[in-house]
Amino acid sequence: MAVGNSGILHGKPARIKIFAAVLAVSLALTGCGASGGGSDASDNGGGNGNGAKADNAGGANDGKAANAEAADDGAGKSTSEQVTLSLWGWSGTFQTDFTKLVLSEFEKQHPNIKIKYIPDQGGTDKLTTLIAGGTPPDVAILDRFLTGSWAAKGSLENLTPFLEMDSEVSSNDYYPGVWAETTYNDQVYALPWGTDNRGLYYNKTLMKEAGLDANTPPKTIDELDAMAEKMFKKSTSGGYEQVGFIPWMGQSYLYTQSWNFGGEWTKDAELTPNDPQIVKALEWMAGYAKKYDMAQINKFNDVMGKTGINPFWTGKVGFMVDGNWILNDLKSNAKVKPTFEWGVTPMPSADGYPQTTWAGGFSFTLPKGGKHPQEAWELLKFIAGYKGTLLWAKRPNAGNDITAMPKVNEEIKITENPQLKVFVDMMPSAHFRPVTPAGQKMWDETFRVQDLALNGKGEPKKLLDEVKKNVDAELKKLQAK
Incomplete structure (x- = not known):
């Protein structure tokens, strides 16, 4: 299972309180606040409990203050200015469909933000190189079980500060184990997107x-x-x-x-x-x-x-x-x-x-060093949150996909397919790689x-x-x- 307790975010330093206050003022002035996505708590238990808490590695804890500071800086900026965000994702029909169905809708709701799609170029090795070189994409897709190793080496932004000030996204929106797989040392480094078993x-x-x-x-x-x-x-x-x-x-x-x-x-x-x-x-x-x-x-x-x-x-x-x-x-x-x-x-x-x-799947993350953390968070929570997940799940060729959000699965009625229902019914108790x-x-x-x-x-x-x-x-x- 994943490290840490699902949905538990420890310690709100004074920095985060200031962050929340600044963001509230910023959103009130610019009108770029959280849009209602709606979520309800999953009635699942806290996963199978077979995860162990790994010791801090690669300066993960040392980076918490820096992550919060970066989030503070992002929150303090006016979101009314025009910003272009880069998103690293799969190429082919995924790029075409995701851009048309999800990213275009985000741009409509956030007219000050434009998305530049970067097709996957060489997998995680290339992404690692971009992060190390200080030129990472603002948002990137990542195999969810890699969250711990990437967080440990300081390659991902800590999302905990964003989650503590933004009620639009909650651990309860996702299957417990899926959420826990994005958590390292009790800090969240990704938002779940899609799952399977x-x-x-x-x-x-x-x-x-x-x-x-x-x-x-x-x-x-x-x-x-x-x-x-x-x-x-x-x-x-x-x-x-x-x-x-x-x-x-x-x-x-x-x-x-x-x-x-x-x-x-x-x-x-x-x-x-x-x-x-x-x-x-x-x-x-x-x-x-x-x-x-x-x-x-x-x-x-x-x-x-x-x-x-x-x-x-x-x-x-x-x-x-x-x-x-x-x-x-x-x-x-x-x-x-x-x-x-x-x-x-x-x-x-x-x-x-x-x-x-056992279940796997992907997530969306904020690679370390992005230039527009607050706008990137807005994009991240849209595509991996209720609105974006629902838009993607309702596409004509969705087939037998399972989303990471129980509410969306219920809304699109995927359990009406008796074969797929077997898999969906197993999600609450699914195991996950450590x-x-x-x-x-x-x-x-x-x-x-x-x-x-x-x-x-x-x-x-x-x-x-x-x-x-x-x-x-x-x-x-x-x-x-």
Whole structure:
């Protein structure tokens, strides 16, 4: 889960009080105040509580006063002057649609602000270079789970001062875990934008052929194993022409399965990639590779890769973990024409643990060093707040997207789609990758040792102990900067 308590903003220094007062006067004089977006509190609990509070790194706390000061300066400026803001976002149809549906509306409501759209040029490496060089975009999109590492190295503006003076945006507008993922050391560095999670797709036709009840998908790992075993089928050449389940296909990998086994990646402010339940998850995955022959599975995966569609839609996979977004394939990919019955359900879990999911998504941030912090905040809270989120969610080609705001999801009635409802209903209890400066390192390490374990090149316990050693070293290095 994320660092800190969702929605709790600690300590309002005198500087912030002055900031609020100055802003109030400024808004009254210029008429550029907060526009009513409306929000209601989510009835969800505070997430799954598996997050740990990372120690301060990279001068994050030292930057709080500077962040507040920058916000003060922005608030004191007259927002009636013409300002051009740069926004860093994805290129292609996203740029076209987002500009037309969201940014144009913002400019109408804020005639003194113009938006210059900068298509993503080289990903986060290029964005890091711009920030380091003092020429960052005013607003940028960022993978939400990177918030902790970017905040720790001082690359993002602290949004807490803005939130403390502006009631238009609240933690209660978002799913608890989604909001917590934008929080580092109890300070907020991003606003959530969009989310997703994972479920189990199951082929009812193959279940029937295997003598299984097609209306009773597996709820536990043991049930999944038993059902999947009945669905593996080899061709005359000896390779698989059909598989029951592959624990590393689609969105099924160690992070995913760790939570299905009740694993925790953090505990008492410590990163715990070698948690005993995570070890069990990797042992289980490696067991599939050994039982069903990794080489034969790789051949099957190669064949699936040449189809040009998601493996599940080929009708050759009994059970597969994947995200809500593959539902879009049914309309967007002309090759996807399933001739079999199928369904979606929460992922199976190990005995004694609840069925769960994990969620990801993106956020919008204010990169450190922007020249117009107050105007940038106005843009940020519009596009990632109620108004902008609703405008984007109502676009004609929204498909099966899930927004980060429960109220918007309710308003656009996405749960009327029974398959999508499965995913939306899991959002309140979804797990999230830990918000930590070493988050990217731990993510990369899990894939490294997963590959080794599946190919019989190491014991899961020893491999994950190695991950623990490596991420602790990375965290120590980052904290020393």
